[in-house]
Amino acid sequence: MSLNRRLFIGTAAAMTAGLAAPWVRAQTKPRVVVIGGGPGGGTVARYLAKDAGDALDITLVEANPIYTTCFFSNLYIGGFWDFENLQHGYDKIAAGGVTVINDMAMGVDRAAKTVTLAGGQVLPYDRLVLSPGIDFKDGSVPGWSADQHAEIMPHAYKAGPQTQLLKKQVEEMREGGLFCMVAPPNPYRCPPGPYERISMVAHVLKTRNPTAKILVLDPKDKYSKQALFEEGWQKHYSGMVEWLGPDMGGGVVEVRPDTMEVVVDGEVTKVDVCNVIPGQMAGKIAQIAQVTDDNGWAPVMPDSMKSKLDENVFVLGDASAQGDMPKSGFAANSQAKIVAMTIRGELTGSKVFPAKYTNTCWSLIAPEDGVKVGASYEPTPEKIASVTSFVSNTGEDAALRKATYEESLGWYAGITTDIFG
Structure with missing residues (x-):
């Protein structure tokens, strides 16, 4: 069987x-x-x-x-x-x-x-x-709303056109560009999902854009399968992925979709693609x-x-x-x-x-x-x-x-x- x-x-x-x-x-x-x-x-x-x-x-x-x-x-x-x-x-x-x-x-x-x-x-x-x-909690990521900014900084956490948009953005990133993910707070849909996504984005960039970097801004101090993902990122995508938890500013994040910037603990960083996964509710x-x-x-x-x-x-x-x-x-x-x-x-x-x-x-x-x-x-x-x-x-x-x-x-x-x- x-x-x-x-x-x-x-x-x-x-x-x-x-x-x-x-x-x-x-x-x-x-x-x-x-x-x-x-x-x-x-x-x-x-x-x-x-x-x-x-x-x-x-x-x-x-x-x-x-x-x-x-x-x-x-x-x-x-x-x-x-x-x-x-x-x-x-x-x-x-x-x-x-x-x-x-x-x-x-x-x-x-x-x-x-x-x-x-x-x-x-x-x-x-x-x-x-x-x-799920639906998304308004204001959970300062500067971002699903109604106004999902076509610029997609969430891709309700599958469909958003998923296609994010894939297109990753594939069209400039050479040596920066992919940023704003990870969600607990509880949220599919706890390993954001980190599997980082792995898949890293796989695409390793193949198409190997000098690109990935920045993960996370309000959580730990996440599902963390040791497995970190081991895998080091093995397959060494030097590409940087994860910042709350003690390193990952929990104090603002996004600026119009200028494609993220503000991490007061410091402004220009990004090429930004995947914002906001707080969630029923x-x-x-x-x-x-x-x-x-x-x-x-x-x-x-x-x-x-x-x-x-x-x-x-x-x-x-x-x-x-x-x-x-x-x-x-x-x-x-x-x-x-x-x-x-x-x-x-x-x-x-x-x-x-x-x-x-x-x-x-x-x-x-x-x-x-x-x-x-x-x-x-x-x-x-x-x-x-x-x-x-x-x-x-x-x-x-x-x-x-x-x-x-x-x-x-x-x-x-x-x-x-x-x-």
Whole structure:
């Protein structure tokens, strides 16, 4: 059996066996509305349709008819992956019995249990699933706003045109130029993501522009897989990458998009490309639904991903405040299966098993030099807690690193099949 089926389809079959119990329904089927068609929402919609049969009326609301994965988008920037390989449609989800609506959710009335779309359509629900990903916190990087400056200093942290723009800017950098990244504060989407991106930019520059430099300005004093990335940068891109943490001014940064300058602890530096990854919060619809806390994330029950503020609303993936799990595509997919199982149990009477969650994050440092970190998780009364974990070791041989990279390719094939069919 292939890796992708072992990781996702086989695991899901074991979890969901026997859940679609016969159910005598009333005149109207229970209605489930899912907002967001990525690893969280897409998986929930597909699994509900697959395992609940004809028992539920399932609607998936996603603004984009084609979904572009943020995971693996760094490999596109590095030249290892075609952009089209990141893109996935909803035809198979729709064919499986889900009503797919390409529109933007603009309002949630939790008292009336309705969702209002930009086009004017009002969708009633019995259960609402929110998986909107992230939005950016205004003012988190002085001098920068997503509305005004993303076309000059791109974030590329919502995959699509921004990813293409950043790749183009890197490839067109002047000889010997300076690439700058303003890294995000915790918590944020995909903790290894910024540093894998640095690796991929370094790979491009080493090939096309070997005298160029990379400056990383970071408000954090440590980050995911730090020892692995630093080892890799020294090995593959010696002298190219400079990382400044908060004790060296990385936490006191202003950007000036109009003049392409960054100000680090009062010192002005001219840059050629600047990738600004700002502070983050739950996607806007979670804010509109008023299921977020003062930090901008949506607190949930660890055993179900159910909102702590509304028992009929589930929030999963990047938008949720759940405990130890990172904000990753793998995590959202894992959480989605628990959400689908819980909703089926509540609306059809099928059996609900104890929640268990898993995650792995792969990163590519250089050609065939892949590393990974991951864990398994269980709910406690307070949070989703890590119970076992693993991480690649520094100094691993080339054969193991190559195998790790190949494993990540199998994972991508598996998870996208699991989400989109």
